[in-house]
Amino acid sequence: xxxxxxxxxxxxxxxxxxxxxxxxRMEEHHEVNLSLQDVRRFHFLxxxxxxxxxxxxxxxxxxxxxxxxxxLVARAYGEIHETRGPNRPFLFWHWVxxxxxxTFRRHLRAFWLSVALTLLGCAFGAGILYxxxxxxxxxxxxxxxxxxxxxxxxxxxxxxxxxxxxxxxxFAGFLMTHNIRVSLFTLxxxxxxxxxxxxxxxxxxxxxxxVSFDYIHDGQTPFLMGWLLPHGSIEIPSVIxxxxxxxxxxxxxxxxxxxxxxLARLAAIRTDLVTLIGGFSMLLVWAGLVEAFFSQYHExxxxxxxxxxxxxxxxxxLFAWLGFGGRAPDPS
Amino acid sequence: xxxxxxxxxxxxxxxPEGVVFSLTTAGVFSRFLAWSIDAIVILAASSILGTxxxxxALLSPDFAQALYVILYAVVSVGYGIFTEWRWRGQxxxxxxxxxxxxxxxxxxxxxxxxxxxxxxxxxxxLPALYLxxxxxLYGGQRGQRLGDLAANTVVIAIPETKLLDLQQIEESKYNxxxxxxxxxxxxxxxxxxxxxxxxxxxxxxxxxxxxEARIEVFRELAAHLRTLVPFEDxxxxxxxxxxxxxxxxxxxxxxxxxxxxxQSLPNGAT
Numbered sequence: 001x002x003x004x005x006x007x008x009x010x011x012x013x014x015x016x017x018x019x020x021x022x023x024x025r026m027e028e029h030h031e032v033n034l035s036l037q038d039v040r041r042f043h044f045l046x047x048x049x050x051x052x053x054x055x056x057x058x059x060x061x062x063x064x065x066x067x068x069x070x071x072l073v074a075r076a077y078g079e080i081h082e083t084r085g086p087n088r089p090f091l092f093w094h095w096v097x098x099x100x101x102x103t104f105r106r107h108l109r110a111f112w113l114s115v116a117l118t119l120l121g122c123a124f125g126a127g128i129l130y131x132x133x134x135x136x137x138x139x140x141x142x143x144x145x146x147x148x149x150x151x152x153x154x155x156x157x158x159x160x161x162x163x164x165x166x167x168x169x170x171f172a173g174f175l176m177t178h179n180i181r182v183s184l185f186t187l188x189x190x191x192x193x194x195x196x197x198x199x200x201x202x203x204x205x206x207x208x209x210x211v212s213f214d215y216i217h218d219g220q221t222p223f224l225m226g227w228l229l230p231h232g233s234i235e236i237p238s239v240i241x242x243x244x245x246x247x248x249x250x251x252x253x254x255x256x257x258x259x260x261x262x263l264a265r266l267a268a269i270r271t272d273l274v275t276l277i278g279g280f281s282m283l284l285v286w287a288g289l290v291e292a293f294f295s296q297y298h299e300x301x302x303x304x305x306x307x308x309x310x311x312x313x314x315x316x317x318l319f320a321w322l323g324f325g326g327r328a329p330d331p332s
Numbered sequence: 333x334x335x336x337x338x339x340x341x342x343x344x345x346x347x348p349e350g351v352v353f354s355l356t357t358a359g360v361f362s363r364f365l366a367w368s369i370d371a372i373v374i375l376a377a378s379s380i381l382g383t384x385x386x387x388x389a390l391l392s393p394d395f396a397q398a399l400y401v402i403l404y405a406v407v408s409v410g411y412g413i414f415t416e417w418r419w420r421g422q423x424x425x426x427x428x429x430x431x432x433x434x435x436x437x438x439x440x441x442x443x444x445x446x447x448x449x450x451x452x453x454x455x456x457x458l459p460a461l462y463l464x465x466x467x468x469l470y471g472g473q474r475g476q477r478l479g480d481l482a483a484n485t486v487v488i489a490i491p492e493t494k495l496l497d498l499q500q501i502e503e504s505k506y507n508x509x510x511x512x513x514x515x516x517x518x519x520x521x522x523x524x525x526x527x528x529x530x531x532x533x534x535x536x537x538x539x540x541x542x543x544e545a546r547i548e549v550f551r552e553l554a555a556h557l558r559t560l561v562p563f564e565d566x567x568x569x570x571x572x573x574x575x576x577x578x579x580x581x582x583x584x585x586x587x588x589x590x591x592x593x594x595q596s597l598p599n600g601a602t
Contacts, residue, residue, distance in 0.1 A: 170397030177405035188455035
């Protein structure tokens with residue numbers, strides 16, 4: 001039995017056109033608010049288009065009309081059946097003070113795993129350099145870290161930060177964007193079931209451990225702490241948080257919550273991932289500024305005690321914020 | 333512009349009302365072209381930024397350098413996020429290639445999904461030129477790269493929906509089938525929807541076919557339709573294969589007397 005297609009199209013087309021016009025309006029204007037009457041009409045038109053599609057597939061076969069109706073029904077379906085709630089307005093202060101710390105704490109195990117891998121890498125890097133000092137060339141492929149630490153310290157102290165004169169803003173920009181990219185990469189590698197994230201965190205740890213051992217072994221601990229702590233107290237936790245996000249993603253893929261399907265597990269962590277991305281990106285912007293404008297000044301320009309205290313203060317504030325932020329219930 | 337190339341898959345979604353609709357996922361090649369267009373847009377934007385910051389460098393080279401580095405990163409990472417959010421799943425490249433990112437369940441695309449699919453690109457790019465992402469896209473059931481998998485999104489090809497112009501099957505000549513309403517009814521009853529659609533498609537696109545192929549196509553279609561209803565004794569000898577198929581299509585899709593009835597009704601009346 002074939003539907004009388006001409007009659008069918010002639011009768012139904014005004015409704016399809018009306019539905020299409022409504023959809024176009026909704027898609028062009030994000031914040032369009034439909035009145036109750038409009039919502040009812042929209043629902044009616046969607047139902048009609050859906051039933052027309054059903055009739056068409058049952059009684060007739062016309063690929064063009066079927067495609068047209070399918071496209072209409074698909075677009076309207078997304079609008080009608082969306083139950084994940086409207087996107088709430090973004091409140092920056094609420095996000096900073098409550099949402100980010102809460103999200104961080106919700107995935108604390110992933111964070112500790114990131115910390116453990118970084119520390120393991122540190123121990124490995126330090127251990128390798130202790131056992132084989134010649135491995136420095138391989139472990140630290142950065143020219144400014146190749147020489148003897150005491151020589152570099154003497155040079156830095158003599159420079160008094162002049163080598164970055166007129167380049168600090170550009171350097172800060174480079175550090176921010178580079179570190180954010182590396183962190184995003186660490187997170188994205190969570191899609192390799194976390195293997196890539198493990199490798200990046202461990203490698204970061206190896207570099208950090210080797211550099212630290214090299215400077216401490218050469219008696220340059222105050223310089224090392226004064227150099228690394230002001231920006232490192234934010235930068236290193238940020239990369240670890242990126243690793244945490246990578247493990248959250250890997251956890252969803254592996255299925256630590258087996259009762260949920262893969263799609264449900266991924267959907268459950270999506271907002272948390274975005275929050276963690278926002279969090280570590282924001283921290284890395286700060287770390288970039290500190291590294292370019294503060295960390296590069298050494299004694300006699302800036303006493304190490306001041307730099308170390310600044311770095312420790314940042315670290316305490318960071319973990320106070322992450323540990324206690326948003327613990328109080330939201331104001332109603 | 334849509335290209336029917338490898339990597340295209342069909343995504344079927346069943347609504348709670350029981351209606352099933354299908355969406356065709358974008359092919360590898362069309363996605364690559366869309367990505368290339370987007371890369372050109374980003375390159376052009378970076379070049380404009382470079383020009384602007386070059387002027388700023390006259391005032392402060394350091395500040396100009398910082399601004400360029402940051403803005404370039406924002407543009408290259410934020411371009412996809414911004415455009416896909418602003419244009420509901422479309423960037424410039426996807427608009428031109430008629431592609432759209434949608435939620436894989438057919439629901440409304442959420443901002444977090446756009447962020448995730450765009451920020452997980454670094455892993456899709458591995459080891460170079462989107463090789464890993466391309467493998468997943470080509471081999472996966474729904475044509476998703478890794479970023480799409482994590483965000484539960486798919487990139488679909490937007491069909492060019494042109495409503496059927498039924499005037500094209502209007503009987504310009506006398507339709508001899510109309511003299512045998514019982515045979516027309518039998519034809520309508522016995523023809524399968526897919527067969528009718530094929531015949532209709534052939535009639536609508538007859539001018540796009542080469543003359544030799546046109547003769548062959550209509551010969552085969554007419555031969556098949558003749559097996560359904562025995563018109564041959566009465567009228568078959570007087571008309572060509574193509575006219576036979578056109579008559580059959582008109583009889584199937586347009587009921588006799590409808591034109592006269594439709595003319596008496598206002599346009600779009602229900």
